[in-house]
Amino acid sequence: MKRAALALLALALACGAARAETLVLSLSSDRIAITSNFTGADIALFGVVERDATTVSRAAAYDVVVGVRGPRGSVVVREKSRVGPMWLNTDQRRYIAIPSYIAMLSNRPLQEIAGEEMRRKITLGVDALVPPQGRRTDIFDPEEPNFRQALMRLRREEGLFVEIGDAAEFLTPSLFRASLRIPGIAPLGRYDVDVTLLSDGVPLARQSAHFNVIKGGIEQRLATAAREQPWSYGLATALMAVFLGWIATIIFRRD
Amino acid sequence: MQFYLPIAELPVDAFMILGMGAAVGFISGMFGVGGGFLMTPLLIFVGIPPAVAVATEASQIAASSMTGALNYWRKGALDLKLGVVLLIGGLIGTALGVLFFNRMRKVGQLDTVITISYVTLLGGIGFSMMVESVRAVLAERRGKKRVVRRAGQHAWYEGLPLKVRFHRSGIYVSVIPLSVLSIFIGFAGAVLGIGGGFILVPALIYIFRVPASIVVGTSLFQILFTMIAATMMHAATNYSVDVVLALLLIVGGVFGAQFGARAGLNLRGEHFRLLLALLVFGVAVRFAVDLLVTPVERYSVTLTETPR
Numbered sequence: 001m002k003r004a005a006l007a008l009l010a011l012a013l014a015c016g017a018a019r020a021e022t023l024v025l026s027l028s029s030d031r032i033a034i035t036s037n038f039t040g041a042d043i044a045l046f047g048v049v050e051r052d053a054t055t056v057s058r059a060a061a062y063d064v065v066v067g068v069r070g071p072r073g074s075v076v077v078r079e080k081s082r083v084g085p086m087w088l089n090t091d092q093r094r095y096i097a098i099p100s101y102i103a104m105l106s107n108r109p110l111q112e113i114a115g116e117e118m119r120r121k122i123t124l125g126v127d128a129l130v131p132p133q134g135r136r137t138d139i140f141d142p143e144e145p146n147f148r149q150a151l152m153r154l155r156r157e158e159g160l161f162v163e164i165g166d167a168a169e170f171l172t173p174s175l176f177r178a179s180l181r182i183p184g185i186a187p188l189g190r191y192d193v194d195v196t197l198l199s200d201g202v203p204l205a206r207q208s209a210h211f212n213v214i215k216g217g218i219e220q221r222l223a224t225a226a227r228e229q230p231w232s233y234g235l236a237t238a239l240m241a242v243f244l245g246w247i248a249t250i251i252f253r254r255d
Numbered sequence: 256m257q258f259y260l261p262i263a264e265l266p267v268d269a270f271m272i273l274g275m276g277a278a279v280g281f282i283s284g285m286f287g288v289g290g291g292f293l294m295t296p297l298l299i300f301v302g303i304p305p306a307v308a309v310a311t312e313a314s315q316i317a318a319s320s321m322t323g324a325l326n327y328w329r330k331g332a333l334d335l336k337l338g339v340v341l342l343i344g345g346l347i348g349t350a351l352g353v354l355f356f357n358r359m360r361k362v363g364q365l366d367t368v369i370t371i372s373y374v375t376l377l378g379g380i381g382f383s384m385m386v387e388s389v390r391a392v393l394a395e396r397r398g399k400k401r402v403v404r405r406a407g408q409h410a411w412y413e414g415l416p417l418k419v420r421f422h423r424s425g426i427y428v429s430v431i432p433l434s435v436l437s438i439f440i441g442f443a444g445a446v447l448g449i450g451g452g453f454i455l456v457p458a459l460i461y462i463f464r465v466p467a468s469i470v471v472g473t474s475l476f477q478i479l480f481t482m483i484a485a486t487m488m489h490a491a492t493n494y495s496v497d498v499v500l501a502l503l504l505i506v507g508g509v510f511g512a513q514f515g516a517r518a519g520l521n522l523r524g525e526h527f528r529l530l531l532a533l534l535v536f537g538v539a540v541r542f543a544v545d546l547l548v549t550p551v552e553r554y555s556v557t558l559t560e561t562p563r
Contacts, residue, residue: 038259039266080553086546150554184266219261226494234490237498238483241314245321248509
């Protein structure tokens with residue numbers, strides 16, 4: 001899909017003899033540290049559309065779409081159904097390399113910015129970033145769309161997949177700003193930011209940036225210890241528990 | 256006040272967790288039970304991943320049973336030999352339980368296993384406790400004294416070999432049924448995030464005729480060490496023990512337990528057991544509802560591989 005987008009850009013370049021626009025981006029911070037009172041963080045992105053004398057003038061105004069993707073991972077979507085009197089997980093589909101977080105921020109709703117075909121081609125929108133997958137790709141799986149829809153619906157409800165049609169705005173015809181809220185439950189890792197500039201439903205330029213969500217000081221140390229010295233970590237936790245239990249008998253001694 | 260849990264990787268309201276710890280601690284202090292069977296479900300209901308809830312609760316039970324066991328130890332109301340025999344089985348059961356837990360987590364059936372186990376185990380025990388205590392309350396009202404077992408009557412398990420004498424408890428029993436019981440409790444404890452006191456105490460009283468004055472201290476001693484082992488084994492194999500969550504739960508629990516213990520003094524024996532039975536049964540019903548009622552959302556999403 002990325003290749004298709006690149007080909008399209010190349011085509012745009014070839015057709016118009018003039019140079020297309022270029023984007024220059026700046027993120028308000030490139031790392032978000034999660035500390036003990038972390039409930040989420042705001043990130044602002046500024047972008048400038050650079051044109052030079054040879055750039056063709058556009059009839060329509062610019063549109064901008066900021067796509068943010070969290071680290072990818074595999075998920076299993078399970079479906080419950082009735083087994084006798086009980087509701088149990090009976091069916092499942094696995095989806096690999098699904099972004100743990102997706103935000104699509106644009107200056108107006110995506111449907112108005114580009115047609116469905118184009119959105120899929122250049123991966124605009126949550127829908128385009130969660131490709132359909134099945135247990136077997138070569139056989140038709142009529143149930144699969146339900147699982148995929150459920151995955152997107154549940155992630156939307158958690159606030160991990162968001163599409164906001166007015167989170168980006170043009171401050172001047174060539175300067176835009178987008179604000180992004182990273183929720184407290186956002187997973188750790190590298191977040192890729194892809195910014196696409198469009199006009200009249202046609203992509204003109206694309207530029208990317210990234211930021212990292214990391215654990216802050218003590219949280220990081222605890223999480224690393226839990227992973228790398230699990231026995232000592234477990235022993236330390238147990239000792240802490242026993243120590244506090246002992247302290248309680250001293251504080252509340254009833255004699 | 257929001258607090259970020261480093262292992263569960265989500266923010267929680269610290270006062271809510273402290274409050275939950277205190278409320279469960281109050282109940283556990285009142286009834287002399289660990290409270291794991293209440294706390295683990297509560298943690299799951301407020302959105303803590305089941306694996307983290309079960310693994311972390313083990314450390315909270317270790318703390319509260321440390322307090323209890325020390326108090327009984329100082330009063331001399333603890334059979335160390337019986338405790339050690341129970342502990343050996345408990346450790347084997349815990350190891351098996353952690354293995355089973357990790358296996359079920361891998362195949363994606365952990366939630367179902369936890370739900371069904373809570374329904375059957377707590378439902379069964381809660382129900383039989385309820386029947387027993389209702390009978391006791393009724394019998395007392397009619398002014399009759401109930402005879403639990405007549406002299407000279409022997410159950411089949413009393414004829415088993417490998418008999419050992421436990422002087423402090425004044426019993427002479429085979430270690431085979433004791434081991435079976437403690438392995439089962441260790442297993443259930445590791446899988447469900449419970450100490451198992453509410454199973455162990457009645458079993459020791461009714462099956463093995465351990466005196467009531469010694470049984471609680473002895474069971475707390477066994478639970479203390481199995482839960483220390485469970486904490487370490489969970490930490491070492493599934494990395495799900497959240498030390499920040501554990502700290503909040505322990506601090507809340509310690510305070511709640513003190514007030515609960517005072518409130519418990521005013522309760523009479525039969526009513527006391529009936530209330531506890533209702534509580535245990537209530538948790539089972541809550542899980543049964545999850546299992547039986549048509550869910551609003553039939554789908555669920557689980558991350559199987561940590562994002563890169």
